[in-house]
Amino acid sequence: MEIVILDGAVVNPGDLSWGGLEEMGHLTVYDRTPPEQVVSRIGEAEIVLTNKVTFTGELMERCPRLRYIGALATGFNNIDVKTARRLGIAVTNVPAYSTHAVAQFTMALLLEICHQVGRHSTGVQQGKWVMAPDFCYWETPQMELWGKRFGIVGMGQIGQAAGALAHAFGMEVYYHSHREKELPYPATWCSLPQLLETVDILSLHCPLTDETFHLVNEETIGMMKEGAILLNTARGPLVDEKAVLEGLKTGKLAAYGADVSEKEPMAPDSPLLGAPNCILTPHIAWASQAARGRLIDLAVENVRAFLRGEKRNRVE
Numbered sequence: 001m002e003i004v005i006l007d008g009a010v011v012n013p014g015d016l017s018w019g020g021l022e023e024m025g026h027l028t029v030y031d032r033t034p035p036e037q038v039v040s041r042i043g044e045a046e047i048v049l050t051n052k053v054t055f056t057g058e059l060m061e062r063c064p065r066l067r068y069i070g071a072l073a074t075g076f077n078n079i080d081v082k083t084a085r086r087l088g089i090a091v092t093n094v095p096a097y098s099t100h101a102v103a104q105f106t107m108a109l110l111l112e113i114c115h116q117v118g119r120h121s122t123g124v125q126q127g128k129w130v131m132a133p134d135f136c137y138w139e140t141p142q143m144e145l146w147g148k149r150f151g152i153v154g155m156g157q158i159g160q161a162a163g164a165l166a167h168a169f170g171m172e173v174y175y176h177s178h179r180e181k182e183l184p185y186p187a188t189w190c191s192l193p194q195l196l197e198t199v200d201i202l203s204l205h206c207p208l209t210d211e212t213f214h215l216v217n218e219e220t221i222g223m224m225k226e227g228a229i230l231l232n233t234a235r236g237p238l239v240d241e242k243a244v245l246e247g248l249k250t251g252k253l254a255a256y257g258a259d260v261s262e263k264e265p266m267a268p269d270s271p272l273l274g275a276p277n278c279i280l281t282p283h284i285a286w287a288s289q290a291a292r293g294r295l296i297d298l299a300v301e302n303v304r305a306f307l308r309g310e311k312r313n314r315v316e
Contacts, residue, residue: 001025002045003303006033006053011072016293020300021049024307039063047303050078057083068306070299074098075235076315077208085316092302092313096157097294098286103161105285106203106233107169109257112279113229114143146170151199153192153215154206154234155181162203163187174199177206196223201231208235218243227254233285236260245271248278259285 003021009031012018021027025047033041033053042048042063049070057080060066069079071093084091112118119139123129129137150166152159155177163173164185173187180189190198202224206212216230216239224230230253232239241262247253255277261270264283272278286292298313305312 001047001307002043003027003047004042004045004049005029005072006038006041006048006050007031008049008051008072010287011051011292011295015289016296018296020297021303024303042066047306049299049303052078055079055084060084060087060089068092068303070302071315072295072299075207081316089316090306090311090314091316092299092306093315094295094298094302095313097298098288098291099157099161101288101291102158102233102285103165105259105281106162106205106231107165109231109233109259109279109281110145110201110203110229113255113257113277114145116140147172148201149174149199151175151190151195151202153177153195153202153204155183156205158233159203159205162205166201166203171201192220193223196220197225199228200225201229203231204234204238206234206238208237213237214240214243216240216244218246221247221252224252226252228252229254230256232256232258232260234260236262236264241271245275248276253277255279259283 001024003025005018008029018027018029030041035054038053038059039062044065046065046067048066048068049072051072055069055078060080060083066089068090069084071079071091074093074095076091076093079091081091116139123139146169148171150171150173152163152173152175155175159175160183163175163183166173167185173185174190174195175187176190176192176195196202214237218240221243230244244253244256248256257279259281260283272280302313
């Protein structure tokens with residue numbers, strides 16, 4: 001059995017093992033694969049795993065031995081699932097492996113906005129505290145979260161985990177999703193307009209669809225409270241970055257914290273580069289070693305299930 005991983009470097013840069021896949025066949029791992037080399041690298045392989053390589057219908061038709069594509073991710077919009085189904089190619093994904101890592105990172109962005117810990121630590125190392133006339137100093141306003149209203153768009157597993165952390169910080173939790181949920185902590189369902197008008201902090205945890213593309217735009221930002229904080233650890237295109245920039249400039253948005261960008265890697269002309277009160281990180285919320293280890297383990301189990309003739313995490 002020939003098994004190929006086309007872009008394994010991000011998921012496993014060398015601190016984890018692909019041993020589970022090696023037990024099932026001859027494994028070839030490529031750190032990255034440019035588009036023009038995808039077909040040749042798949043070769044005679046029947047099982048292929050990928051994180052972000054694009055699988056078009058035309059590409060799959062050029063790989064007649066291909067039986068299985070495993071997404072090393074929760075999202076699978078890089079795979080033409082309809083064509084895969086027509087060609088009899090199984091497609092799987094790995095849901096829920098990074099729930100707690102992403103929820104934790106959401107809070108990390110929020111706390112950085114509230115306290116600017118990194119900036120103050122740098123100031124101390126530069127001698128600013130040594131020279132301070134008082135026993136303490138601060139360069140940015142310090143924000144307390146207790147009693148704030150924390151809003152969530154998309155109450156799946158990550159949204160629910162983020163809500164639990166917000167509740168633990170003493171915030172009131174509000175959310176918008178397709179239906180109300182039974183939750184282990186107090187939370188209030190709202191329509192989207194009600195949510196935008198109510199919350200002090202809006203955190204995005206919904207999937208990217210035609211319906212949610214640019215969900216946060218000039219109009220919806222205008223509906224938000226003056227000085228609201230916006231967080232995005234879901235997908236970059238959920239927000240119109242030009243509208244976010246304008247909101248930051250006018251003060252309508254007090255801050256934007258995001259681990260994602262409309263284009264990834266971020267485009268050199270992104271309107272958010274250099275934007276005021278903007279905390280940006282390079283899509284690393286999912287990337288703890290523990291979460292990546294779960295991702296690999298679950299991907300291996302998906303392959304094992306496929307070889308046993310079982311449907312596990314099938315998306316087609």
